[in-house]
Amino acid sequence: MSGATVLRAGVIASSICLLIGLxxxxxxxxxxxxxxxxxxxxxxLLTPTARLVVSFVEFLAERDWLFVGFAGIVLVELAxxxxxxxx
Amino acid sequence: MLVVTPTxxxxxxxxxxxxxxxxxxxxxxxxxxxxxxxxxxxxFPFSIAAPISLATVIATSSSVTARSADNQSxxxxxxxxxxxxxxxxxxxxxxxxxxxxxxxxxxLFGAMxxxxxxxxxxxxxxxxxxxxxxxxxxxxxGRFHEAESGGIVSYRVKxxxxxxxxxxxxxxxxxxxxxxxxVIKVPVLNAWCGVPIRAAAxxxxxxxxxxxxxxxxxxxxxxxxxxxLAAAAIxxxxxxxWGGLRFSEVASVKWLKLLMAGVLIVVAVSMFMRGAx
Numbered sequence: 001m002s003g004a005t006v007l008r009a010g011v012i013a014s015s016i017c018l019l020i021g022l023x024x025x026x027x028x029x030x031x032x033x034x035x036x037x038x039x040x041x042x043x044x045l046l047t048p049t050a051r052l053v054v055s056f057v058e059f060l061a062e063r064d065w066l067f068v069g070f071a072g073i074v075l076v077e078l079a080x081x082x083x084x085x086x087x
Numbered sequence: 088m089l090v091v092t093p094t095x096x097x098x099x100x101x102x103x104x105x106x107x108x109x110x111x112x113x114x115x116x117x118x119x120x121x122x123x124x125x126x127x128x129x130x131f132p133f134s135i136a137a138p139i140s141l142a143t144v145i146a147t148s149s150s151v152t153a154r155s156a157d158n159q160s161x162x163x164x165x166x167x168x169x170x171x172x173x174x175x176x177x178x179x180x181x182x183x184x185x186x187x188x189x190x191x192x193x194x195l196f197g198a199m200x201x202x203x204x205x206x207x208x209x210x211x212x213x214x215x216x217x218x219x220x221x222x223x224x225x226x227x228x229g230r231f232h233e234a235e236s237g238g239i240v241s242y243r244v245k246x247x248x249x250x251x252x253x254x255x256x257x258x259x260x261x262x263x264x265x266x267x268x269x270v271i272k273v274p275v276l277n278a279w280c281g282v283p284i285r286a287a288a289x290x291x292x293x294x295x296x297x298x299x300x301x302x303x304x305x306x307x308x309x310x311x312x313x314x315x316l317a318a319a320a321i322x323x324x325x326x327x328x329w330g331g332l333r334f335s336e337v338a339s340v341k342w343l344k345l346l347m348a349g350v351l352i353v354v355a356v357s358m359f360m361r362g363a364x
Binding site: 003004007008010011014015018019021022025026034037038040041044045047048049051052055059066067070071073074077078080081082084085086 | 305
């Protein structure tokens with residue numbers, strides 16, 4: 001299931017960055033651990049969206065147009081939320 | 088300024104672990120527990136507590152959904168339909184924030200939680216599973232393997248408008264309250280919409296990550312997501328969700344429903360207490 005793989009990859013990648021970043025930040029605070037922490041958070045924040053894209057592609061492959069539509073709408077809604085957030 | 092000490096990080100780690108455990112058991116993000124803990128117990132400002140909580144919801148959602156090796160119980164189509172309403176509600180959250188004060192919204196959320204708790208307890212012994220695996224199912228209905236029922240079971244989703252309305256509301260309040268909405272969606276799906284508790288929990292676990300994304304990005308863009316503490320909570324979730332998934336395999340349906348009702352009552356009480364100040 002590539003959906004679970006995407007989630008696992010996101011969780012593992014972000015957790016590694018966050019764990020190393022957090023310990024490093026306590027041991028020797030500086031720009032590098034701060035960047036690591038930020039990277040870990042950004043990767044985590046993007047993980048559900050990546051999973052959503054996988055769903056979109058799966059529905060596309062199944063030619064389930066109704067649910068391609070629904071998944072597409074959710075992606076557009078998320079994009080709108082991001083656009084508003086960074087306005 | 089909030090000083091992030093190792094001790095504080097450890098405490099927040101522990102809180103994340105609790106959130107992760109509840110998430111694995113009930114398909115909720117842990118936000119309804121984490122926000123009051125960070126804000127009322129640890130004294131964080133709400134604008135700091137909410138983003139940490141939303142990041143935790145994403146972590147819980149992603150970990151639990153990834154680790155559910157038996158993805159049969161996640162109803163992806165139902166999730167997609169409900170998320171249209173949920174994220175849609177989230178986009179309009181700014182409007183709601185303009186109309187109602189946060190204490191009013193908290194009390195509204197608390198009232199919803201209390202009502203749903205009572206309905207859940209009232210339906211404790213009614214099962215939503217249909218034991219005939221060859222039963223005719225519609226597009227949104229589901230089929231999964233449940234050890235407790237002894238095999239493949241199916242269910243039919245009922246009262247979709249109720250689920251959509253609850254989802255819209257959950258999404259609307261998600262950013263404002265720092266929650267993922269699972270605490271409302273799971274009981275509504277189970278008590279009113281014909282979804283068995285495990286399927287409701289698994290589907291909710293998948294949904295809340297998407298819901299919390301919009302809110303988390305909103306606070307992140309404003310620089311209100313504190314990386315060190317968020318990291319501690321997220322790492323705690325990994326530990327908690329691992330343990331919670333172990334428990335959820337052996338927990339009975341009745342126990343899960345009681346736990347859900349218990350969490351709802353605690354949420355309702357804490358929301359009313361917060362709403363009062």
